[in-house]
Amino acid sequence: MFPMEVVQTKRYISCNGKGRRGEDMIVTIPPKKGFNLHLLSQALPPQVAKYPSTRYMGSKQKLLTEIWAVASQFEFETAIDLFSGSGVVGYMLKSQGKTVFSNDYMAMSYTFAKAMIENSDLTLSQAEAMALLEPVEPIDHFVETRFQGLYYSDDDNRLIDIIRSNIKAVRNPCKRAIAMTALIRACLKKRPRGIFTYIGHRYDDGRKDLLMTFQAQFLEAVESVNTAVFDNGRQNKARHGDAMTLQNQESGLVYIDPPYYxxxxxxxxxxxxxxxxxxxxxxxxxxxxxxxxxxKFKSYPTPFSSRNGAADAFDKLFKHFRNSLIMVSYSSNSLPTLDEMVTILAKHKPHVEVVPVNYKYSFGNQGNKVGKNKNDVQEYIFVGY
Ligand SMILES: C[S@@+](CC[C@H](N)C(=O)[O-])C[C@H]1O[C@@H](n2cnc3c(N)ncnc32)[C@H](O)[C@@H]1O
Known part of the structure; x- marks a missing residue:
């Protein structure tokens, strides 16, 4: 996927005099190699591999090398991962020694970031993890009753309720986040395809993950999350909120990876x-x-669920972060189009470059299996500086 040496990128530069040269910018450092960005292959720190892998929709786990290959050409100390999802990009930036601010409007994404990005030293001991599996009254039986027969066996539902109830009693927020991240991971691993858009077990293919007990999955997940915890010497932060409402958060780099419309x-x-x-x-x-x-419950409103909404939201975000280095992940099958995106970004940044990255989605979308043309999507990284 990644060229051995150097790949020339497609270049769009707007120097229309409306740039921000006169302004006080957080990042004014041009890329070290002049105006053209290159994808320079370099190994990521071994720490990055300690992030527990997920199949989170749109995860950039497989593009981390490329994202860093671009970002590393600029000098910055702080980074915002504005749509953090699985949290893997923020974690990679933390591993590179940056001060990371992670944001997502999903509570689960926030929980991952709290446990493994904001948290720098706390782990859950094996005894603490085991204690979470012990029934302690009161247990609300919420999952056992409301989701009976839908996703897990009655026994697993009961155990999920026990763990949930015990997690609520954990006083330390970082430890609570580790335990909840582990519970979520166990649920994902025990669920064929790791999604909740269908009920029953029709995709159960007898994989090892599905055969393992829920308890074993939970304990293994605590171990993986613990392994990911480390201190990069910075004060990193997780936020649970709408990207469009983030105020007064300055940053050297802003990485923008919203849902592709x-x-x-x-x-x-x-x-x-x-x-x-x-x-x-x-x-x-x-x-x-x-x-x-x-x-299910109602989806959260987001401007990234329509073409015009997305265009308008990008415009607002680029304006808001005009003093930062802006990097946007984007794909060829989404809207606004590449040219429209370049136009919007160029309104706010003097230099805009588009770095194409070859990428195949790892799982089929709406019944299309990997390998069919529909999934041969071209990924891009837009860079505004
Ligand atoms: C493509 S995913 C991000 C994937 C992430 N970069 C990763 O590598 O896992 C998009 C994320 O945007 C979040 N999201 C959508 N609309 C949002 C909004 N208005 N504010 C904050 N987060 C939002 C979703 O919850 C989802 O996690």
Whole structure:
């Protein structure tokens, strides 16, 4: 996927005099190699590999080398991962020694970032993890009753309720986040395809993950999360909120990876992950839609669910972060189009470059298997500086 030496990137530069040269910028450092960005292959720190892998929709786990190959050509100390999702990009930047501010409007994404990005030293001992598996009254039986027969066996549902109840009693927020991250990971591993858009077990292919007990999955997940905890000597922060409402947060780099809008595919995070998102927020402030077979709740509003909404939101975000180095992950099958994106970014940054990255989605979308043309998507990294 990645060229051995150097790849010339497609270049769009707007020097229309409307740039920000006169302004006081946080990042004014031009790339070390002149104006053209190159993808310079370099190994990531071994720490990056300690982040527990997920199949989170749109995860950039496989593009970390490319993202760093671009980012490393600029000098910056602080980085915002504005749509953190699995958290893997923020974690990579933390591993590179940056001060990371991680943001997402999903409670589960916030929980991952709290446990492994903001948290720098706390882990959950084996005894603490084991204690979370012991029934201690009161247990609300919420999952056991509301989700009976949908995703897990009755025994597993009961155990999920025990762990949930015990997690609520954990006083330290970082330890609570580790435990909740582990519970979510266990749920994902025990769920064929790791999604909650269908009920029952029709995709159960007898994989080892599905055969392992829920308890073993949970304990293994605590271990993986513990392994990922480290101190990079910086004060990193996780925020749970709408990207459009982030105020007064200055940063050298802003990495923007919102849901890709396309009329042909689903970019609905809540629909896909409502059960584990429900766990993370304890179903507080959401209403289960009782008429749905999956017992999901309403999706959170986001401008990235329509073409015009996305264009307008990009414009606002680029304006807001005009003093930062802006990097945007984007794909060829999404809207606004590449040219429209360049135009929007060029309104706010004097230099705009587009770095194409070859990438195949790792799992089929709407029934299309990997290998079919629809999934041969071209990924881009837009850079505004
Ligand atoms: C493409 S994913 C990010 C993937 C992430 N970079 C990774 O590597 O895992 C998009 C994320 O945007 C989040 N999101 C969508 N709209 C949002 C909004 N208005 N504010 C904050 N987060 C939002 C979703 O919850 C989802 O986690």
């Amino acid at each position: 396309s009329p042909l595919s689903d970019n609905e995070y809540v629909r896909r992950y409502h059960f584990i998102e429900g766990l993370a927020r304890d179903w507080q402030g959401v209403e289960i839609q009782e008429h749905t077979v999956t017992k």
